[in-house]
Amino acid sequence: xxxxxxxxxxxxxxxxxxxxxxxxxxxxxxxxxxxxxxxxxxxxxxxxxxxxxxxxxxxxxxxxxxxxxxxxxxxxxxxxxxxxxxxxxxxxxxxxxxxxxxxxxxxxxxxxxxxxxxxxxxxxxxxxxxxxxxxxxxxxxxxxxxxxxxxxxxxxxxxxxxxxxxxxxxxxxxxxxxxxxxxxxxxxxxxxxxxxxxxxxxxxxxxxxxxxxxxxxxxxxxxxxxxxxxxxxxxxxxxxxxxxxxxxxxxxxxxxxxxxxxxxxxxxxxxxxxxxxxxxxxxxxxxxxxxxxxxxxxxxxxxxxxxxxxxxxxxxxxxxxxxxxxxxxxxxxxxxxxxxxxxxxxxxxxxxxxxxxxxxxxxxxxxxxxxxxxxxxxxxxxxxxxxxxxxxxxxxxxxxxxxxxxxxxxxxxxxxxxxxxxxxxxxxxxxxxxxxxxxxxxxxxxxxxxxxxxxx
Amino acid sequence: xxxxxxxxxxxxxxxxxxxxxxxxxxxxxxxxxxxxxxxxxxxxxxxxxxxxxxxxxxxxxxxxxxxxxxxxxxxxxxxxxxxxxxxxxxxxxxxxxxxxxxxxxxxxxxxxxxxxxxxxxxxxxxxxxxxxxxxxxxxxxxxxxxxxxxxxxxxxxxxxxxxxxxxxxxxxxxxxxxxxxxxxxxxxxxxxxxxxxxxxxxxxxxxxxxxxxxxxxxxxxxxxxxxxxxxxxxxxxxxxxxxxxxxxxxxxxxxxxxxxxxxxxxxxxxxxxxxxxxxxxxxxxxxxxxxxxxxxxxxxxxxxxxxxxxxxxxxxxxxxxxxxxxxxxxxxxxxxxxxxxxxxxxxxxxxxxxxxxxxxxxxxxxxxxxxxxxxxxxxxxxxxxxxxxxxxxxxxxxxxxxxxxxxxxxxxxxxxxxxxxxxxxxxxxxxxxxxxxxxxxxxxxxxxxxxxxxxx
Numbered sequence: 001x002x003x004x005x006x007x008x009x010x011x012x013x014x015x016x017x018x019x020x021x022x023x024x025x026x027x028x029x030x031x032x033x034x035x036x037x038x039x040x041x042x043x044x045x046x047x048x049x050x051x052x053x054x055x056x057x058x059x060x061x062x063x064x065x066x067x068x069x070x071x072x073x074x075x076x077x078x079x080x081x082x083x084x085x086x087x088x089x090x091x092x093x094x095x096x097x098x099x100x101x102x103x104x105x106x107x108x109x110x111x112x113x114x115x116x117x118x119x120x121x122x123x124x125x126x127x128x129x130x131x132x133x134x135x136x137x138x139x140x141x142x143x144x145x146x147x148x149x150x151x152x153x154x155x156x157x158x159x160x161x162x163x164x165x166x167x168x169x170x171x172x173x174x175x176x177x178x179x180x181x182x183x184x185x186x187x188x189x190x191x192x193x194x195x196x197x198x199x200x201x202x203x204x205x206x207x208x209x210x211x212x213x214x215x216x217x218x219x220x221x222x223x224x225x226x227x228x229x230x231x232x233x234x235x236x237x238x239x240x241x242x243x244x245x246x247x248x249x250x251x252x253x254x255x256x257x258x259x260x261x262x263x264x265x266x267x268x269x270x271x272x273x274x275x276x277x278x279x280x281x282x283x284x285x286x287x288x289x290x291x292x293x294x295x296x297x298x299x300x301x302x303x304x305x306x307x308x309x310x311x312x313x314x315x316x317x318x319x320x321x322x323x324x325x326x327x328x329x330x331x332x333x334x335x336x337x338x339x340x341x342x343x344x345x346x347x348x349x350x351x352x353x354x355x356x357x358x359x360x361x362x363x364x365x366x367x368x369x370x371x372x373x374x375x376x377x378x379x380x381x382x383x384x385x386x387x388x389x390x391x392x393x394x395x396x397x398x399x400x401x402x403x404x405x406x407x408x409x410x411x412x413x414x415x416x417x418x419x420x421x422x423x424x425x426x427x428x429x430x431x432x433x434x435x436x437x438x439x440x441x442x443x444x445x446x447x448x449x450x451x452x453x454x455x456x
Numbered sequence: 457x458x459x460x461x462x463x464x465x466x467x468x469x470x471x472x473x474x475x476x477x478x479x480x481x482x483x484x485x486x487x488x489x490x491x492x493x494x495x496x497x498x499x500x501x502x503x504x505x506x507x508x509x510x511x512x513x514x515x516x517x518x519x520x521x522x523x524x525x526x527x528x529x530x531x532x533x534x535x536x537x538x539x540x541x542x543x544x545x546x547x548x549x550x551x552x553x554x555x556x557x558x559x560x561x562x563x564x565x566x567x568x569x570x571x572x573x574x575x576x577x578x579x580x581x582x583x584x585x586x587x588x589x590x591x592x593x594x595x596x597x598x599x600x601x602x603x604x605x606x607x608x609x610x611x612x613x614x615x616x617x618x619x620x621x622x623x624x625x626x627x628x629x630x631x632x633x634x635x636x637x638x639x640x641x642x643x644x645x646x647x648x649x650x651x652x653x654x655x656x657x658x659x660x661x662x663x664x665x666x667x668x669x670x671x672x673x674x675x676x677x678x679x680x681x682x683x684x685x686x687x688x689x690x691x692x693x694x695x696x697x698x699x700x701x702x703x704x705x706x707x708x709x710x711x712x713x714x715x716x717x718x719x720x721x722x723x724x725x726x727x728x729x730x731x732x733x734x735x736x737x738x739x740x741x742x743x744x745x746x747x748x749x750x751x752x753x754x755x756x757x758x759x760x761x762x763x764x765x766x767x768x769x770x771x772x773x774x775x776x777x778x779x780x781x782x783x784x785x786x787x788x789x790x791x792x793x794x795x796x797x798x799x800x801x802x803x804x805x806x807x808x809x810x811x812x813x814x815x816x817x818x819x820x821x822x823x824x825x826x827x828x829x830x831x832x833x834x835x836x837x838x839x840x841x842x843x844x845x846x847x848x849x850x851x852x853x854x855x856x857x858x859x860x861x862x863x864x865x866x867x868x869x870x871x872x873x874x875x876x877x878x879x880x881x882x883x884x885x886x887x888x889x890x891x892x893x894x895x896x897x898x899x900x901x902x903x904x905x906x907x908x909x910x911x912x
Contacts, residue, residue: 017648036583036675038548038552062571062575071651073651076649083672085578085579089544089547095494113603115605116567120544127541127546146667147666191534192474193533195528195533211603212528212599215519215538216539216540
């Protein structure tokens with residue numbers, strides 16, 4: 001068998017008590033209860049660097065989930081992604097205490113004007129030495145839009161139209177406002193920059209007017225590495241047009257076909273299909289024997305919150321599943337005639353056993369991660385490499401324990417198999433150089449670099 | 457003479473090549489050329505803590521000055537506060553590498569919606585362990601408003617109306633959304649927060665609609681220590697109503713009367729006049745002898761940029777002074793009949809000698825700082841204590857050299873005289889506790905805590 005291309009490893013987290021662990025903050029060994037403390041995050045970042053991860057990837061929601069039970073109460077009660085802090089604010093600290101790890105943060109295009117956002121991202125790219133990624137999202141929780149002054153979440157198509165224009169603006173600020181030699185720093189004449197090489201972007205659009213120039217000098221990557229995440233067809237087009245890394249639910253349906261579809265969309269958008277890193281999600285429970293791993297997994301199941309899992313199932317189904325009793329059998333639930341199940345009906349129909357109660361199903365759903373010895377987990381990683389994804393977004397079950405287990409036991413095994421890079425690039429390598437092996441700047445085939453988007 | 461109350465010491469800076477040093481980035485010993493590098497700022501912060509400063513205070517402009525010469529070119533050419541990065545992004549790093557120093561950042565109320573700003577500030581207050589201050593500004597450069605989508609800078613009165621409402625919103629989010637015991641973190645039941653103790657603020661106003669609750673749990677200070685800076689009458693009222701610290705041009709006219717006026721305004725607004733810390737600006741050149749200090753000051757004058765000084769004089773005068781020749785005599789300039797001088801006419805009339813050229817006047821203007829031995833500089837500090845200010849906002853002339861000089865030579869002398877605190881409070885003390893000697897929360901007399909601003 002040919003030696004594999006190493007996968008990209010991303011660690012998924014959030015500045016909140018509970019991300020995808022669904023309530024494991026209650027456990028003795030959970031550090032995530034300290035999510036407000038910088039020391040905790042420095043430890044997480046260092047552990048990830050010890051595990052030779054490429055990326056610490058921060059998700060975000062600006063308002064709590066509110067579909068399940070019709071209010072934010074369930075999210076706040078279980079600590080599921082609420083309360084939440086601003087991840088951008090911690091990146092400079094984490095970069096200072098690591099040499100190689102990249103940092104991606106999520107920021108909604110509704111959150112602040114593109115002009116001030118572009119400066120913030122340039123700042124972070126400077127302060128991280130070019131190790132910055134941005135996960136471009138358009139929002140999915142109505143509270144985000146309501147509290148940011150949009151009177152609710154803008155319609156799906158409108159959000160994508162905004163996102164397209166937002167990107168046009170920030171691309172112009174990052175890529176075309178300052179020429180490469182605009183900063184002269186001439187100490188003899190006292191001339192810091194050459195104003196003739198700094199250009200106004202003259203953007204006047206449907207949603208945004210930004211006539212001026214970028215307020216910051218170019219950072220190592222100029223445009224941070226662009227990520228996006230989503231599921232809709234419109235999302236797939238958006239990802240194909242713009243993203244360098246895409247987090248998608250590759251596992252739903254035919255994974256290899258899902259990967260092929262995303263790559264084909266990138267090619268159709270005029271981009272090199274290999275310039276889109278496709279990243280699937282992954283979680284694991286590890287033991288020195290399979291038996292030990294299963295015992296640990298049983299322990300974790302005890303403290304996993306059914307309510308927290310149901311919040312996310314409600315979101316996925318676009319239905320309030322709090323109307324269902326935890327002890328109702330799946331067969332009885334499927335006999336309901338209303339449409340209160342939303343997308344959950346199709347999901348339940350695929351359940352292993354329709355005699356299960358809802359709670360049993362939900363608990364089973366919460367355990368769909370790899371369980372076993374390092375070799376068995378590495379086999380599961382290898383399966384994803386076979387499917388053709390470029391990387392894995394690893395969800396912790398316990399933090400920092402999952403990352404420590406990874407560093408101690410999985411990194412050696414994955415490295416041995418060629419599934420993980422054997423060493424980091426030299427310090428000073430930007431995130432984009434690391435991921436694509438080429439330059440720090442976006443490739444010429446990316447729309448941000450194309451003439452069609454030149455400012456007037 | 458009675459022993460004095462120690463003054464508050466704030467170090468004024470900006471993530472830009474040049475703040476109030478006016479071009480000293482050209483000098484060998486200037487570290488400010490490295491303003492994009494985190495290592496530089498960690499060194500500055502540590503030096504300030506060694507000098508026992510209370511605060512590192514970051515100014516900001518979101519767009520370059522554009523009055524002088526009618527464009528941004530002069531600011532970019534001289535590096536005067538342009539290019540510029542986002543200071544909020546570096547605070548968590550600097551707090552991690554210090555134990556006591558407070559950090560104030562400037563954010564314009566036009567820059568992002570109050571809902572997302574409130575979360576960012578709560579994040580920073582958590583990550584700094586309650587050492588955060590916010591300098592509330594309304595913007596003064598037209599490019600800020602133009603590029604943030606306001607079509608230009610909103611009118612002065614409109615900006616203050618926005619600021620008032622912005623504060624009402626963030627006060628409600630910080631102070632009244634989460635009750636003190638809303639976070640329960642009950643590991644036995646898996647209950648992180650008690651939703652019944654988390655309240656929607658139901659704000660619907662002229663400029664902002666924020667119906668929901670604060671997305672973050674309360675930080676040590678809840679509301680960061682509130683600073684503001686300005687000069688107009690409307691500003692004075694705004695400061696009296698809201699500010700805990702005010703940076704004002706106390707030196708213009710009768711300093712003691714200026715201080716008294718600000719305190720009287722606070723009292724008239726129903727607040728304890730002592731709850732408003734009045735902070736004047738201060739800069740110095742220090743030598744082991746007066747002669748050495750004067751020689752160093754002469755050297756600095758050589759590398760100070762006249763064009764950079766004129767940019768700020770134009771801003772102050774609200775007039776484009778680039779129409780004046782550097783070699784024109786003041787007497788000839790004052791003979792001009794047009795109103796192209798704006799407020800500069802009155803300033804020039806007070807010049808020591810009307811036979812001076814403009815350049816000579818500008819260079820003289822750029823040297824209005826204390827020059828001398830540590831004892832002489834301490835005398836100048838003592839003068840301000842006599843005037844009745846609570847603190848000094850110290851401008852560097854060379855960074856980090858000015859801070860190193862302060863730590864090595866001024867801190868001991870000021871401490872000896874009781875003008876500076878002899879030691880810091882214990883680690884873990886919040887900025888508000890340090891400044892006011894009371895609790896971490898805003899006092900009950902502050903409008904943020906008053907019933908009149910309660911959400912509906």
